Amino acid sequence: MSTAPARITYREACREAIRAAILADPRVFLMGEDVGRYGGCYAVTKGLLEELGEARIRDTPLSESAFVGAGIGAAIAGLRPIVEVMTCNFSLLALDQILNNAATIPHMSGGQFAVPLVIRMATGAGRQLAAQHSHSLEGWFAHIPGLRILAPATIEDARHMLAAALADPNPVLIFEHIMLYNMEGELDPAVQGVDIASARIRRPGHDVTLVTYGGSLFKTLDAAEALAREGIESEVIDLRVLRPLDTATIMQSVARTRRVVIVDEGWRSGSLSAEVAMRIMEEAFFELDAPIRRVCSREVPIPYAAHLEQAALPQPGSIAEAARGLARPAP
Amino acid sequence: MSTKVHLDRAHGLRLLREMLRIRRFEGKCAELYQAQKIRGFLHLYDGQEAVAVGVMQALGPEDAVVGTYREHGQALARGIPMGPLMAEMFGMQEGVCRGRGGSMHIFDHGRRFCGGNAIVGAGLPLALGFALADRMQGRQAVTACFFGEGAADEGEFHESMNLAALWRLPVLFVCENNLYSMGTPLGIAEAETSIWHKAAGYRMGGEAVDGMDPVAVEVAARRAVERIRADGTPHFLECRTYRFRAHSMFDAQLYRTKEEIEAWRAKDPIPRLRDWMERAGHLHAGDMERLEAEVEQEVAEAVAFAEAGTLEPVEELERFVTMDEVPQ
Known part of the structure; x- marks a missing residue:
């Protein structure tokens, strides 16, 4: 091989x-x-x-x-x-x-x-x-x-x-x-297998934790790059496994950054993002320095027209904006 | 009464005993329900015994069975012992499913009995999977899939009939047509009330059989199973039957008349077989009394087994939500 x-x-x-x-x-x-x-x-x-x-x-x-x-x-x-x-x-x-x-x-x-x-x-x-x-x-x-x-x-x-x-x-x-x-x-041919139990940190950072998964991972990494150019270092967590959740990785990151944005292409109400946020409330509430923010799909049936579809979905811009609001509080 | 199965004294007594076991077991279940020893939903098979007993005669231990939520009769006829079955009704950990399933969810791995399924029609795809696995792994087994005529209302029924015929899966479809899906009469639910005719639309062999006659059911099931084993194609049996009691313990039966129920009771498979055996000289003086006594004893022992049962510790509530390994 x-x-x-x-x-x-x-x-x-x-x-x-x-x-x-x-x-x-x-x-x-x-x-x-x-x-x-x-x-x-x-x-x-x-x-x-x-x-x-x-x-x-x-x-x-x-x-x-x-x-x-x-x-x-x-x-x-x-x-x-x-x-x-x-x-x-x-x-x-x-x-x-x-x-x-x-x-x-x-x-x-x-x-x-x-x-x-x-x-x-x-x-x-x-x-x-x-x-x-x-x-x-x-x-x-x-x-x-x-x-x-x-x-x-x-x-x-x-x-x-x-x-x-x-x-x-x-x-x-x-x-x-x-x-x-x-x-x-x-x-990498040297990697012969992966676990299906843990989340992974795809980008280390100390200012804010961005929790995401699936198709939103690369939008979130793009947002992290934009934030880095402004001096905000994001830690990007790829959940990988949505059930059972690897909460330990999330909590450890929250303990480092104290700020969290959750990015989820699902609708916000009753969503996976709500679950992740609540787990943080239950397990790491006193680690937080700011309210958790979420970037989810807008609560509409996803439309056909390209501009409307893109407006309905999480985007690097909206992710970065949410993180910016947390990591750099308004003076 | 058909004579294509060699109905000698021993076999006749066996059929009678199996039907009586179901009838008396369930009679006791109804009593215990009133006494609140059994809770939840309880759907009795009373009147339909000939179907399960007849079909099971055609199956061997290598075959598989997928049942309905009205499956006490199917479970007993498949050989699931009465004690653990009753303990399941009691919610005891000595029950077949540790008390997790109850009346509607009887499973027995060793006897290839996969439900007990309380979603109408949802067992049909499972039966296809059993049949597919048996065929892909070179086993000659047949999967008998029981369902009521109400399942024919579900899209899943048609999907499954098509896929079974298309892939030539060794499934015996056993429709227990008792004329009512809960309280809805067949005539206001189905455009074609002869359920077995639907099989033709899938190029599947099928027939209707008197579901109040265990011998007629057995003859048809044996013929079907032999054919399925020989050429691998599925077959459809519509067993025309009737439940004598209410749909469940909460049913006032406003949707059918006492006269109709009495007319069907006149076709009760147990006295019918008993009388035929008497006329044929197969039933001797004292046979029925002996059978009744033996079955009564078995039911009493089952109740005692269930009464002596223990509750699964609450600490085990989440055990088996996910499995650590695949049971062999």
């Missing part, structure tokens, strides 16, 4: 993760809409059907409830399915299976049955796909006990989170932000 870092896209990292998982374990297979002949709605699975065959790369009818439920049953009965729900917008059609079966059966059966299932789905806005194709629903799923919720934001996580998810005896949902698929970067 080459030791030089390879330049690949996030999409290719997702594809290689699936390919490697299927080659490594005869129990693993992928099913979903258009994953085979079409190559995946976002071209993630392009070429896999030809290489791995119809038994392992299964095109399904447009029956989210049936094929997600079949994945749950197959996981209970000994397989390790990867189910692709094309986008999280369609996951609502399978919500009953995910909540009432996958998340419930292990506890409800008194520990007799585990559901070692992985469900991948695209999430987020930014490509003018309008309201019904632009939701960020990972925060909703993070409400549900029994699930592990992952949001790979980096190429390394896109490449390695899947294997860890498949090794988990519990249902794991992976949310891939649609704006990340074309992102290109280096993949």
Whole structure:
């Protein structure tokens, strides 16, 4: 194996993760809409059907409830399915299976049955796909006990989170932000795996903590660069795992910076950002020097028109503005 | 009564005993519900016994079963012991699911019994998954999936029928048509009230069978299971049956007449099989009394087992929300 870092896209990292998982374990297979002949709605699975065959790369009818439920049953009965729900917008059609079966059966059966299932789905806005194709629903799923919720934001996580998810005896949902698929970067061949338990500090800083995940990570890093030019050093935390939350990493950072901005592409009301903020209230209230701020999507269905869509989403400018208000109080 | 299954004395007694076990177990459950030993929702299978008992005759231990929320009969006929089942009703940790599931969520890993599912139609996709796993792993097993006719109202039913037929999954779909989804009569919920006709739309074989006759159900189920094992294609059985009691313990039954209930009670599968066996010379003097006594004893022991049960410590409340490993 080459030791030089390879330049690949996030999409290719997702594809290689699936390919490697299927080659490594005869129990693993992928099913979903258009994953085979079409190559995946976002071209993630392009070429896999030809290489791995119809038994392992299964095109399904447009029956989210049936094929997600079949994945749950197959996981209970000994397989390790990867189910692709094309986008999280369609996951609502399978919500009953995910909540009432996958998340419930292990506890409800008194520990007799585990559901070692992985469900991948695209999430987020930014490509003018309008309201019904632009939701960020990972925060909703993070409400549900029994699930592990992952949001790979980096190429390394896109490449390695899947294997860890498949090794988990519990249902794991992976949310891939649609704006990340074309992102290109280096993949260090020396890294052979990642954990799916901890948050990561993507940029150290001491003036303010910016907590984010998924597609908002790079907007937040851009904001941090802008702030740095003004002399404000931000610490950027990539949550990576939305359930269970790694609160220790957050609290340690809060203890250093004493100021927090949470950036979440979900709507503000009842959101993951609200949960993170409340955890900080419960665990680190006296560390804070200022109220927590949030930058979330505006509370509207995401519109088609580009200027309106962009106005609805967190942006580097709005993130930097929120941080500036905290780190540099008005005289 | 069909004679395609060799219905000798031993087999007839077995069917009678299995139906009686369900009937008497549930009679006791109703009593214990009144006594507030059992709480929550309790849906009795009273009247439908021939369906579960008939279908289970066609299955072996390698096969899988996905049940409904009215699944005491399915669980008992599958061989889940009465004591742990009753203890589950009592919410005791000696129950099959440690008291976490209760009446509507009976699971038994060893017997491949995966619910007990209280969302109408939600078991069908699970059954597809069991069948897919069995086929991909080279097992010859069949998954029997029970559901009521109300499930046919759900989109999930149609998704599952299509996918099972499309992927040729070894599933026996068992529709227990008892004519009412809770209080809604079939005729005002379905445009096509002959549920098995829907199978044809998915190029799936299907038939309707007298669900008040355990032998007729067994004959149909054996034929279907043999075919499924041979060619891997799913099959659909609509068992026409009736529940004699209310939907749950909270149901005043304003939606049906006493006359209708009495007309169906006249088709009660237990006296029906008993009378047929008598006429055929398979039932001897004292047989019924002996069966009744044995079943009564089994139910009494189950109640005693449940009464002696212990409560799971509250410290274990969150245990199994996530699993540390996959149980083998």
